[in-house]
Amino acid sequence: MNDLTDGPSAELSASSAHGQAPDNSLRGLCVLVVDDKSFVRTMTGRVLRKIGIENIVYATNGREAVNYMRRGEQRVDVIFCDLMMPDMDGVEVIRHAADLPYKPSFVFISGETAALLGTAVDMGRARGLPVLGAIEKPVSVASARSVLAAYGKAEKSDAAPRAVSLTVADLVRALDRDEIILHYQPKVNLRRRAVEGFETLARWQHPEYGLVPPGQFITLAEEGGVIEPLTDRVLAIALKQCALWNKVGLVTKLSVNLSAHLLVDLRMPDRIAKEVAQHGVDPKQMILEITETGVFRDTADTLDILARLHMKGFTLSIDDFGTGYSSMEQLRRVPFAELKIDKAFVTGAIQNAKSRAILQSSANLGKRLGLSVVAEGAETQEDWDMLSDLDCDVVQGYFVSRPMSVDVVNGWAQNWAATH
Secondary structure (H helix, E strand, O other), X not given: OXXXXXXXXXXXXXXXXXXXXXXXXXXXXXXXXXOOOHHHHHHHHHHHHHOOOOEEEXXXXXXXXXXXXXXXXXXXXXXEEEOOOOOOOHHHHHHHHXXXXXXXXXXXXXXXOHHHHHHHHHHHHHOOOXXXXXXXXXXXXXXXXXXXXXXXXXXXXXXXXXXXXXXXXXXXXXXXXXXXXXXXXXXXXXXXXXXXXXXXXXXXXXXXXXXXXXXXXXXXXXXXXXXXXXXXXXXXXXXXXXXXXXXXXXXXXXXXXXXXXXXXXXXXXXXXXXXXHHOOOOHHHEEEXXXXXXXXXXXXXXXXXHHHXXXXXXXXXXXXXXXXXXXXXXXXXXXXXXXXXXXXXXXXXXXXXHHHHHHHHHHHHHHHOOOEEEEEOOOOHHHHHHHHHOOOOEEEOOOOOOOEEHHHXXXXXXXXXXXX
16 A cells, blocks of 8 residues: 555555445545554554445555645545654644645544534634534444544535624625515424524625625624624514514514623613514513623613513524623523523534533533524534433424425425424
């Protein structure tokens, strides 16, 4: 078996017929195996061929791997990378790979602790790289199949969004031109498997850039003083849609995000209540999600606003729970009815003991406080089963459905009810 210093392996064109049940969908991938131990490279290559990978190249250390990718002889789709290597270790490979003109997916292989592997996964994702997961040595057919099954999904979900140039003036024009639309992501009860409601997610239908996700304009709105009219527009669209669904028998709940920047306007509870009444919607159908990291900007006024929203019948939800620093204080002070566990602690929790411990503790805390516990980021059947075992109430994530446009919600809801 040759390494990169001698060019790609002579076995690249060899048939994988000697493997067991190769996956034809993996056949076109180029996989780079990086490990300083010849035995590990050999065994990993054999496993990959067994599952259908034909195009495999090898590197004895991180420097060889980085140099190969920079030369651009062929695009590397997936890297199976050891962490502990001389000359250039796997952590450095991550750093250099993030600067490539394309983003290869990573699988980390190591004999180190699960905690270190988990750190490597988080670091790779923080650098904008699609990370499929981590495998403790030795690599097996089952473990390789498992991580590569996520390849297409990771390409779509982990890839950095296309950079766009947007200004506050652009956003103001977008509001004037009705370019802000909503997509809806279902929230499903784990025990009854019934649809509990939908989270409303703002999208900007930009005439030049197409559909722009909220991550690229919410901060712009907050910093540019446009978050109030933007939220008003989102709420108006959500209420109008909720009223229409009520008329056709789809009586459901809608979750709307409230920026912490709005929790200083003492008029807001009355203004929202008035608009809800004008649309003929029951306030109990509206869940107002407040991100944990931004609740207390002005403690007295914020508590005033949240208390009055609660008194007017709205459900208050603490969003992205676990990502801030004052979680317990906020739960003590604010009349929350729902606790949403951030997806960072759900996705991959089956393999990450620390994430699972945080997830379980958060769910237990929510239950003890009498809150409805919602877990975001469920992507697999395994995630669903784990959350059910942890006694979460509601699940939200790609395993149930991606956010969808309004025109397909009715059909999706009917299909879900018929099949679950």
